[in-house]
Amino acid sequence: MESSNFNPSLLRFLQSSPTPFHATQSMKSRLLEAGFLELREDDNWVIDEGGRYFVSRNDSSLIAFTTPTLDFFNTGWRMIGAHTDSPCFKLKPNAQVTRHGHHQLGVEVYGGVLLHTWLDRDLSMAGRATFKTESGDIKSRLIDFKKAIATIPNLAIHLNRGVNTDGFAVNPQEEILPILCDATNEFELKRVIQQQLEAEHDGLNISAILDFELSMYDAQAPAIVGLHDEYICSARLDNLLSCFVGMEALIASDYERPSLLICTDHEEVGSLSTCGANGPFLEDVLRRLSPNPEHYVRAIQNSMLISADNAHALHPNYASKHDKLHAPSINQGAVIKVNNNQRYATNSETSAVYKDLAEQEGYDVQTFVVRSDMACGSTIGPITSGEIGVPTLDIGLPTFGMHSIRETAGSKDAYGLYKVLSRFTKRATLIDR
Incomplete structure (x- = not known):
């Protein structure tokens, strides 16, 4: 090449x-x-x-x-x-969470993630889903939402005055749940997965989503950066x-x-x-x-x-x-x-x-x-x-x-x-x- x-x-x-x-x-x-x-x-x-x-x-x-x-x-x-x-965030099996007026996703930390770098980013979701067809077969297909569908907002400095002097420890159980939408909208995770699969793949005839292995990822595209194009950022x-x-x-x-x-x-x-x-x-x-x-x-x-x-x-x-x-x-x-x-x-x-x-x-x-x-x-x-x-x-x-x-x-x-x-x-x- x-x-x-x-x-x-x-x-x-x-x-x-x-x-x-x-x-x-x-x-x-x-x-x-x-x-x-x-x-x-x-x-x-x-x-x-x-x-x-x-x-x-x-x-x-x-x-x-x-x-x-x-x-x-x-x-x-x-x-x-x-x-x-x-390293990334992977969805837990029972990932659907609703808290204080927002639908969120329960995620598990995969590998040695620098947790704070995931805050305030445009996040999408991708992976593999396994389903049963109307004829009774079990199949798997890849899935990629591609667009930004979630974010993990930081806590405002007014509510965390010592963040710049005392450091900021992120609790992976409580503080990294991506926010998908507000709770006035209906949300059922498996239905959303099925809709996305059917949009990406023709003729699947899905009767039920059986399981999934989905990860959150940064929706920002890779880029060449630097005053003289010295770096690849991705x-x-x-x-x-x-x-x-x-x-x-x-x-x-x-x-x-x-x-x-x-x-x-x-x-x-x-x-x-x-x-x-x-x-x-x-x-x-x-x-x-x-x-x-x-x-x-x-x-x-x-x-x-x-x-x-x-x-x-x-x-x-x-x-x-x-x-x-x-x-x-x-x-x-x-x-x-x-x-x-x-x-x-x-x-x-x-x-x-x-x-x-x-x-x-x-x-x-x-x-x-x-x-x-x-x-x-x-x-x-x-x-x-x-x-x-x-x-x-x-x-x-x-x-x-x-x-x-x-x-x-x-x-x-x-x-x-x-x-x-x-x-x-x-x-x-x-x-x-």
């Missing part, structure tokens, strides 16, 4: 992906457009040499791969990993930014080396699920491709995974939060993440491979190590490495405001990572042993 088209395409992807379900749907559409074939886990697979394939699980996780050869045990895989989920940059970069890198590969993209759900809550990195999804796919146990182990040990997840950029207003020798800057290149306590899976060899690739493409590389007096986050890197034993690098694009409703990254960094990852998919030898 040309650099002039990259960020506009990224913004469109972010806009069309308000939930992991929609992100996976967006990736499916792009992969089909690029000539990939969709597989189903409950079907028999016939994998051809020279093929391009993808498979999804739970509608929220996806693995795409290329098979220029079926000799995986000698070639290994060039793997890129990311995650489809982001919801869900962590980690849809990496999903998009990895997907486009796979599509741009020369299809001469077996390459694989894995984008999994539930990273923000530990990855332990059927479709998370701490579940069996990746191993299930790889063992179907290499059913011989000896060949499977050889394939893994000839492989490498680059786990791409956003990194903390040096914030000019909070510089003391960084180790000054490991403080990455926005628009200065991707960030290798290192933690000797194995919160990141980077080692000297996987780091060296990336540095060599970046040098060949002419891009800078930065390094992040958390301050020794602060706790370190983690990624799917150590989880995947620990699950299947693949050598792994943790890397990310420097970001401000991680886990805010609206995050900020550099407008130059994503394309640079895309170019380096594209070269990675073509790499013949990883480490000469």
Whole structure:
């Protein structure tokens, strides 16, 4: 993809992906457009040499791969990993709440949300709904209201005089219920969901809404901002930014080396699920491709995974939060993440491979190590490495405001990572042993 088209395409992807379900749907559409074939886990697979394939699980996780050869045990895989989920508010099963003249929604905090950033924002709602048809079948469809339908107003400073000096702790049970409308209007949540499904999908013949997995999201569109267009500002940059970069890198590969993209759900809550990195999804796919146990182990040990997840950029207003020798800057290149306590899976060899690739493409590389007096986050890197034993690098694009409703990254960094990852998919030898 040309650099002039990259960020506009990224913004469109972010806009069309308000939930992991929609992100996976967006990736499916792009992969089909690029000539990939969709597989189903409950079907028999016939994998051809020279093929391009993808498979999804739970509608929220996806693995795409290329098979220029079926000799995986000698070639290994060039793997890129990311995650489809982001911190947000998810509706509770009994979400309909009416208080003091307003209809509201009861929500549960998903992941490490910066709660106060969700106040005074235009919110919409999207996700997956499951229903029974008039013929008795049970089906699921995605749903996206798209327009702003709710807000969580702040408390006026006149009623909270100490907010600017004493801080503001948000109570997630009582103070983050989105307001939908006033109580003079009729509101029945399942009826509203059914109406929206019928508006988005023709011919559903719904007899009853059985259940739903819906999330609130920021209705403001992604944007390029800055006096000289230096920044990308959007919801869900962590980690849809990496999903998009990895997907486009796979599509741009020369299809001469077996390459694989894995984008999994539930990273923000530990990855332990059927479709998370701490579940069996990746191993299930790889063992179907290499059913011989000896060949499977050889394939893994000839492989490498680059786990791409956003990194903390040096914030000019909070510089003391960084180790000054490991403080990455926005628009200065991707960030290798290192933690000797194995919160990141980077080692000297996987780091060296990336540095060599970046040098060949002419891009800078930065390094992040958390301050020794602060706790370190983690990624799917150590989880995947620990699950299947693949050598792994943790890397990310420097970001401000991680886990805010609206995050900020550099407008130059994503394309640079895309170019380096594209070269990675073509790499013949990883480490000469």
